[in-house]
Amino acid sequence: MDQNQTPSATITIDQNQTSSTTTTMDQNQTPSTTTTMDQNQTSSTSVVNPLILGLKPLIVPLVIRFITFIFLLVSLIVIATNSFDAFDIYGFPIKVESTDIHVYRYMISADVIGMAYILLLFVLTIFQVKSGSPIDGGLAYFEFYGDKVILFLLATGAAAGLGLTVEYNRLMDKDNTTEDIQNFINIANASASLLLLGSISSAISSVFSSLNLPKRSSS
Incomplete structure (x- = not known):
């Protein structure tokens, strides 16, 4: 009877130890992997969300400024490369x-001044949004008065050329x-027309900055 009881007891103990060991390892490994994935996802989301949320209400003004920049860039290329041969x-022979x-x-x-202003405003806006602070105070006033000056400059430039x-x-x-x-004059007229379109889109940007000034300066 002693020989029959001993093996059964031994088998029972081994099975209990094996199952308990397996359960302990599985419980320890699974939460650690899940915790690491959650931390990585949370950190990446926390970096992207402030920039996206900050730029979302500014999408329309930024798109309009980008269109203005394209008009000015094409106008600059056209007028800067325009010339004709004379005597x-x-x-x-000379080149005019x-x-x-x-x-x-x-x-x-x-x-050139209009393009530089738009690029500077892009950089300041993205930098302030990325830092997590709202667009208010000095940047709002800079955008408000800067739009008025640039609008005047672009409009007078287009009027002079036309x-x-x-x-x-x-x-x-x-x-x-x-x-x-005659070709020289026609090309210059096309450049002035693009500059006029840039002044119109700049006027739209000026309206947005005027509407947003009270809200941003009071926040």
Whole structure:
């Protein structure tokens, strides 16, 4: 009887130890893996959410500013590369460029200053949203007054370029005007038209900054 009882007891103990060991290992491993995944997901979400939530109400103004930037960039490329060949008073060939004419030089300055302002505003807006602070105070006033100045600059640049083209076509005799000069004037007129479109979209941005100023400055 002693020989029959001993093996059964031994088998029972081994089974209990094996099952308890297996249960303990499974319980210890599963929560640790789940905790690590939850921490990684939470940290990545906490980094992305403030930037997305901060930029969400600014999507429309930023898109309008981006459209303005495209208009100014194309206008700058067109007017900066515009030129024609002519002859000086001694009969030597010369190349007349847009920078030789004061009106077109003013247009180029308006394009460059407008693009620089939009890029600066992009950087300041994204930096402030990424830092987690609301867009208010100094940036709101900078955007409000900056839009007014840039709108005036772009509008006057477009008016000067278009006005010069109209006066040239009115005063000059087209029979004595060379094809190169006429093409130069037409290209400059296209650049001024793009600048005018940029001033219109800048005016829309100015409306948004005016509407948002009371809300942001009081927050």
